[in-house]
Amino acid sequence: MRRDLALHLAVIAGLAVLSVLLPPYHHTNTARIMLLAVYAMGYNIAFGYTGLLSLGHALFFGAGMYATGLLMELGDWPAAVALPMGLLAGGAAAVAVGLLALRTAGVSFMIVTLMFAQAGYLLVMYFTAYTRGEEGFNLARAARAIGPLDLSSDGTRYAVALVLFAVALLGQLALVRSRFGRVMVAMRENEERSRMLGYDPFRVKLIALGVSGLYSGAAGAAYGVMFGYVGASFVATQFSILPLLWVLLGGAGTTLGPLLGAVLMFYLIDIASGYTTAHLAVIGVALLVLVLFAPRGLLGVVRERLVRWLP
Amino acid sequence: MISGPYLLLALMEGTVMAAVLALTAVGLSLVFGVMRVVNVAHGEFFMLGAVLAWFVAQAVPGPAWAAFVVALLVAPLIVAALAALADWAVLKRLGYEPEATIVATIGLSYILQQGALSFFGPDARPIEAPFTWRIQFPWFGYSGYKVAVVVAAVVILLAVWLFMNRSRAGLVMRATQIDRDTARAFGINVDRVYALVFAMGAGLAGLAAVLLVPIQQAHYLMGHDPLLLSFIVVIIGGLGSVRGTLIAALVIGLSDGVISFFWSPTLAKILATLFVALVLVFRPQGLFGERA
Numbered sequence: 001m002r003r004d005l006a007l008h009l010a011v012i013a014g015l016a017v018l019s020v021l022l023p024p025y026h027h028t029n030t031a032r033i034m035l036l037a038v039y040a041m042g043y044n045i046a047f048g049y050t051g052l053l054s055l056g057h058a059l060f061f062g063a064g065m066y067a068t069g070l071l072m073e074l075g076d077w078p079a080a081v082a083l084p085m086g087l088l089a090g091g092a093a094a095v096a097v098g099l100l101a102l103r104t105a106g107v108s109f110m111i112v113t114l115m116f117a118q119a120g121y122l123l124v125m126y127f128t129a130y131t132r133g134e135e136g137f138n139l140a141r142a143a144r145a146i147g148p149l150d151l152s153s154d155g156t157r158y159a160v161a162l163v164l165f166a167v168a169l170l171g172q173l174a175l176v177r178s179r180f181g182r183v184m185v186a187m188r189e190n191e192e193r194s195r196m197l198g199y200d201p202f203r204v205k206l207i208a209l210g211v212s213g214l215y216s217g218a219a220g221a222a223y224g225v226m227f228g229y230v231g232a233s234f235v236a237t238q239f240s241i242l243p244l245l246w247v248l249l250g251g252a253g254t255t256l257g258p259l260l261g262a263v264l265m266f267y268l269i270d271i272a273s274g275y276t277t278a279h280l281a282v283i284g285v286a287l288l289v290l291v292l293f294a295p296r297g298l299l300g301v302v303r304e305r306l307v308r309w310l311p
Numbered sequence: 312m313i314s315g316p317y318l319l320l321a322l323m324e325g326t327v328m329a330a331v332l333a334l335t336a337v338g339l340s341l342v343f344g345v346m347r348v349v350n351v352a353h354g355e356f357f358m359l360g361a362v363l364a365w366f367v368a369q370a371v372p373g374p375a376w377a378a379f380v381v382a383l384l385v386a387p388l389i390v391a392a393l394a395a396l397a398d399w400a401v402l403k404r405l406g407y408e409p410e411a412t413i414v415a416t417i418g419l420s421y422i423l424q425q426g427a428l429s430f431f432g433p434d435a436r437p438i439e440a441p442f443t444w445r446i447q448f449p450w451f452g453y454s455g456y457k458v459a460v461v462v463a464a465v466v467i468l469l470a471v472w473l474f475m476n477r478s479r480a481g482l483v484m485r486a487t488q489i490d491r492d493t494a495r496a497f498g499i500n501v502d503r504v505y506a507l508v509f510a511m512g513a514g515l516a517g518l519a520a521v522l523l524v525p526i527q528q529a530h531y532l533m534g535h536d537p538l539l540l541s542f543i544v545v546i547i548g549g550l551g552s553v554r555g556t557l558i559a560a561l562v563i564g565l566s567d568g569v570i571s572f573f574w575s576p577t578l579a580k581i582l583a584t585l586f587v588a589l590v591l592v593f594r595p596q597g598l599f600g601e602r603a
Contacts (some may be wrong), residue, residue, distance in 0.1 A: 053410050053413075055413075100588065100589070100592045101588075101592065103592050103593075104591055104592055104595065106409060106410065107349055107409045107410070107413065108591050108595060110349075110410070110413055111349070111542065111546065111588075111591060112588045112591050112592060115542075115584045115585070115587050115588040115591075116584075116585075116588055118539065118580075118584045119581050119584040119585050119588070122577050122580050122581045122584065123581060125577050126575070126577045126578060126581060241417055244414070248414070277429075278425045278428075278429060279425075280421045280422075280424050280425035280428070281421065281422050281425035281426070281429075283418070283421045284417075284418040284419065284420070284421030284422035284423075284424075284425065285418065285422060286418070287414055287415065287417060287418030287421070288401060288415055288418040288419065288422070291405065291411050291414045291415045291418065292401065292404055292405065292415070295411070
């Protein structure tokens, strides 16, 4: 077995062992973090590997969350059918945005994605009659089950989150090790040269963004069902900035960076809120420090200095 | 549903919005034009202007107009000084690299927001208008202060135009905008020009906010809408084109006023955001931009 695969399996096994060891509070947190890490991995595929700095990923996360949530709440769909719809909604939203936004690059791409996400947030506000706007809505406990699996109970929730996380992590590893993954990196490093070699940048970037949207949509749908709440804060601008922060912190373009960044940031805010209510400042300072002093992130530095084979 | 007096009122409200928006957006446009920096913290500099104006107005004894005048002079200066500090401490160190500066100004905006929340609190607080006379129309009375805001905005914008086109400092700024390296070769201190432009852009946002506070209260989250609308205006007007920015501010301000008045403010914003995204995709030079 290759050592990078072994490392990833070890991380998954470690999280499985933690399920037994962790006290209830951290147990729930870890389930949350695993889902957020799936979202961060989606962001990493677009930003870390393909070089698409999006400021609108909350739209894809929100598309998944609202598609699943509204189908269950208003359409009485069972969770088992509504969840895949969330995944598809995230992917579809990303492809739709990509078809337009990918005609631009750099700063324009950032602003276009920001604007689309803002329009998505405003749409949620506009249809308050269905979405209940800022306040959001809770999903009934009885509906939050896939067959015999009750997703509102702690143990099952952790296990299902871990399965989703494991699939996402191994999928990401397979993607970046594949031929297509190397073309994605080529787009990030030098788009003109890859075009000259015969690759179609638009197509490659659109596929990468679509996969990124699938990840985000899946994370959003699962987060809504597992924690029973769908609200507009998950589509707001801040929720587009957070995955950027996690990925920057953990290391953009590293497979394990998104998880590491999400864990550290989650607990940084959690611990900081014990001393101060200034969690906005924590986010702000973290962004500034990272961009000024450590643009490669933690695992980026580790890869550069210590473990060169880190994927 | 749309009758004459209502439309007149909506248009007047729209004009006031457009005036404040034009001031804010010109600041953003100036920073982008000269420095090629997209300042996401621009909305927070706006908010800071309003919040500082409240503090200054509290501290100044005497009649309402005196407090307001002091706030109008002092608050934008503090905002500008803070912006110059941010430029020196952060943006300069990043070498004004476009993507890094966007991430950095996002970070900055969170810090400023938190600062306002911690020191100013979560409540919206008003400042008294410097005068209260009303203009009486046959159908309704209209606040004289709002008319004064429009006049003040026009005067300030004229002053900015004169500064940029007729003063030596403006000439130096335009030279830096056109070619930073040549400007440096001619002995222009580009770092100082950048600090000054960034301070001026933020100061204009602060100034616009102080003018707005007597109409709309100061609140720590009030920077969000001005940022969004300024982005829209600057992009539609053509990034870096001041004339385009002014035209776009008028168009967006008026249509936002009318759509918000008769339909819903949220709908107006949805249409505007989608519109701006499409403009960036299909006409990146803006609707009024000159570059092809």
